[in-house]
Amino acid sequence: MRMYLVDSFTDRAFAGNPAGVVLLDSPADETWMQSVAAELKHSETAFVVTTAEGAKPLRWFTPVAEVALCGHATLATAHVLGGDQIFRTKSGDLRCTAADGWVRMDFPADPSEPVDVAPGDALPGVTVEHVAKGRFDLLVVAESAAQVRELVPDLAAIRAMDVRGLTVTAPGDRDGIDFVSRFFAPAKGVDEDPVTGSAHCTLAPYWAQRLGRKKLVGEQASPRGGIVRVALDGDRVTLAGQAVTVFSGDLHA
Incomplete structure (x- = not known):
């Protein structure tokens, strides 16, 4: 399967936040995804089911645990897939739009x-x-x-x-x-x-x-x-x- 390393929130390589992006044909086993994330050692690795119709299932793993919301790995995934995307996640559906070299992500606010x-x-x-x-x-x-x-x-x-x-x-x-x-x-x-x-x-x-x-x-x-x-x-x-x-x-x- 295809895998990418993307530097997010930057316009140049080796800056911003690196994220792994793994493209899946079908949902994957959690233990396997956690092992891949531990192997890659990035702060997050994203796993997205690209064959899904409508919103694409997306999950994120650090080297030691799954997280419920991740911005830079979502940006990386949208960048890899190109165009406008909707991702189905543990934090609800996240809509991403691409224009002028920027990806805009619609996320839930989390006021403190x-x-x-x-x-x-x-x-x-x-x-x-x-x-x-x-x-x-x-x-x-x-x-x-x-x-x-x-x-x-x-x-x-x-x-x-x-x-x-x-x-x-x-x-x-x-x-x-x-x-x-x-x-x-x-x-x-x-x-x-x-x-x-x-x-x-x-x-x-x-x-x-x-x-x-x-x-x-x-x-x-x-x-x-x-x-x-x-x-x-x-x-x-x-x-x-x-x-x-x-x-x-x-x-x-």
Whole structure:
């Protein structure tokens, strides 16, 4: 079967977030999909049934677990298949449209609610202004983008938290960037995710309310880095990004 490596949320190779994409003729065994994802070692590998009529079944696996929502691997899958796509997932049907070299993904918004949780030693050097929790992740708002960029987190402390992952964010520090973020999910086998589409389902409602605008641009300030355009529309978020195919080949096992 065909397999691809795609760098998502970037317009150049070896940047953004790499995702594996495996094209299936029929639904596959979960244990096998998990083994493939562990072999590839990307933060997520997507498995899509291309022969399905209508919405195509799509699932995502980290090296150690299945996840219910993943933005960059959805973008990678839409990029590989081309054109407009609808994917049937554990988070409902996700619609993707392609135009002008960008893929736009219609995702459910995941607004956060303030929680009385202190990150403690997990984020050394970060002055915490706000802590909230969405469906999946903890959201921590830092005082400055510099604190986000320079952060060296305590991954063991984050791993012990009862969440999928932790997003740390702050206002943007350069023209054209409304906010910066980084995302850590060591309990799911992803110490730091280069660019996290699903985290922006929580980032978008927070920053839209704070900045008073529904269309924003986020920079995920990981070492690889990436740009995510977001647009909040009620209980939905449009995430837009570019993608580059790095290689393709045949999966034999």
